Amino acid sequence: MTMKPEDHLIDELLKQQAEKDQPVEIPESLKKALAEEESQKSRSYMWPILLSSAAVATVALYVVSQPIVRKSNILAVNESEQMIAPEQEMRAPLEKLARGKEAKKPTAPSSRRMRVLAAEALSDVSAPVPDESVSRPNISVPTPEGLDFGAGEDFGNGLGDEVVAKLSAEQLAAISISESEVSVDAFVSQANSPSVTRRQNKLSPKIQTLTERRRIDIPRGAKPLDLRRGNQYGTLVDPKWATPLEAPLSTFSVDVDTASYTNFRRSVTDGQGIHPDSVRIEEMINYFSYDYAQPKGDAAFGFDTQLATCPWEKDHLLARVAIQGKDVDAAERPGSNLVFLLDVSGSMNDSRKLPLLQRSMILLLEQLDERDSVSIVVYAGRDAVVLEPTRLTAEGRLAAIKAMETLQSGGGTNGGAGIKRAYELATKNFVKGGVNRVLLATDGDFNVGTTSDQALVDLVKEKSSAGIYLSVLGLGSGNLNDRMLESISNDGNGNYFFIDSDREARNVFFKKLTGTLVTIAKDVKIQIEFNPGKVQAYRLLGYANRQLKAEDFNNDKVDAGDIGAGHTVTAFYEIVPVGVESSIRPKVDQLKYQIENTPKRKVAASNDWFTLKLRHKAPDGDKSILTTQFVVDDPVALTQAGRDFQFATSVLMTGMKLRGMDVAKSMSWEKIQQSAEAVSGDDEARVEFVELIKKLK
């Protein structure tokens, strides 16, 4: 090939791009080689735990062994230059443990025994130690319960393998104890006591023969706790079937978030499994744009209701309840007071996290203007104001972009302190009648410091009633605390996005920016009253964690979701019409003390299927406004129900299938893909959805 290397590179990149949808195959031989290396390396991950278990001992011995350390540092060069940065490696897992709320602390139970065979610095007076034990000292430590040191399922479990850690001489010196077998507790107390018997520590030239290799035997049977796969999702319980005679009202809070869909897309793209509780059906449906009837006149909402046949149960019907929020022209958008609260902790150090966040925020800053002011607070260990409230004049914007560009990750996470600071700034700089919003961006475990989850939720609630809303941006994966993020954004009159790519950032901060920033209605609740004359049974599909009690509908003190400018809300009900034989309610024996199974009530003669009631408050209002709509339309065949209805049904079925709901039996991925494909048109998001479904097949 005579191509220039640079052009050859483009040639190769184009070839790779053509295959980009194929999963990347890491060759078996490489996996094996990595696994072999791992079996050496994971020992080094043992050390932090080992050392933390016996931290006091380590420190004490470290002090005692200072003379050795200083000298042996010079000797601590590994022949293959495979020196591991011990300090960094020691801190990182601990950091991770400390952050994971559910990770068990690596404190050593009293039964834990640490067997340390001499790796001691040889003294001139000590008896010669056999070479084997010098070069490969044995240290066996039961793993702290529940820890798995990175043995992925592809590689088999690394526990119980022979583990050889490479240590610097510093570490060696720090833990060297002469042929003793002690429990950790004893180890600690001995180390604390000045009477620890130690052999002479004087460094002998023989220490040079110590390689950095040590063996740690990890017992089998330790329960692995997956530290990496720490995504936490709240349990969702899907709404059950109900009958209008027993439960005529179905009440729920709206949800305009889309995070669940973006999270789903990332999981599919990355070839990861999808956690059923990460699937919020309504958020998947909401991700897409629909062409609903626009609000009439000054109304905040337009309504769009429709009945069609149900694709997975031929005698059932699907009812779609859709709401279209009023759009606000970007030029008429009120001024805003935004506080970015950014997680720059160590875990954000990933090309799909901090750099993506920086690009997203810069994109947002570029859309804002003099009407807006921005402050930046970072939290990493302690909170820090990186940018005091700054009006976005040309100059201000430059300053803000510069501040954003220079962010670096590092430190732990104390979101609790950060969020308080962010609210302080937002309060100080409050814009009356404008958008006052804290925008929290994090990759996950939102460590709340000493504050409990509830205290944090309370803070967010309190501030939202004072007019400061919260938006949450989720990034990356690994320890995403989806439940926490969703719950605090719900309570903060906020929205929750998951940013997985620059494209998604453009979607949220460019295309739908006014919707993201401007709330047109808050505490939006929907209540449906089904007519038992027409509906035998119904169930709400999705909104699993948004259900409200019937009485909450009229109670203005009960919080609900907000709707931004131009947002749409779509909900589906599955309905069993009257007169249809249904397997939904299994037959029971005739009751003995009640003559009839169904209570007799007078049912008003009506052609309505149901009545839709909506309550909302104006963004700055306290009293809710009621809007009512009756649904009398006759059901149509699904194929006649319009593209939006049909496409949303495909997304609905995908969500139900992923959640393991009964639709799974009758609807194959193939069928779902076909039905979505037929109505995708050239809508980019819909086409992408079809591609994702292909990957699920």
Add this chain to the structure above:
Amino acid sequence: MQAAAHNIEPVMDRERFTDLITDHHRGLTAYATVLAKSQSTANDLLQDSYIVAWKSVGKFDQSRDFGCWLRGVIRNKWREHCRRYKRETVLDDDVLERLEAVFIDEPDNELFHRLSDCRAKLPDLMQEAICCTYDEGRTSDDAADVLKTSASALRKRLERARSALRECLSQNQPSN
């Protein structure tokens, strides 16, 4: 900035390492193929480089870009290979620099996004030519038939397209 006072990186365990490799594999494959000029040598080179990288992963400063670091490892490994097998040649530094300019700190999916953006800026004929050959996997002769042009004209068109893409990718650096 206070936040940057000290860095604590996430654990670089095998899983994370494998994830990073997976995220960068295609870009690195392209890179290695250019150095080694053959697919199979490139595969060996990659594999060796990944293992060396894993062995010395402690030296990897996680505030740096993983892809950039690995390309460095690949270059070193290739130099080593060339010393051993004298017939192979190392590209000179200018060329290596130009190759490096194509990449920015990004995993493959972002690299391909950028590439797609650049492709979209090409004239239609060039876009068609690329789609017909690369995406649809045709030889230039077959593609020329489909596009109703001569094979040599198509090759020329592809050549110009690649060079435009390279320029676009190299310019298309983020503002920071």
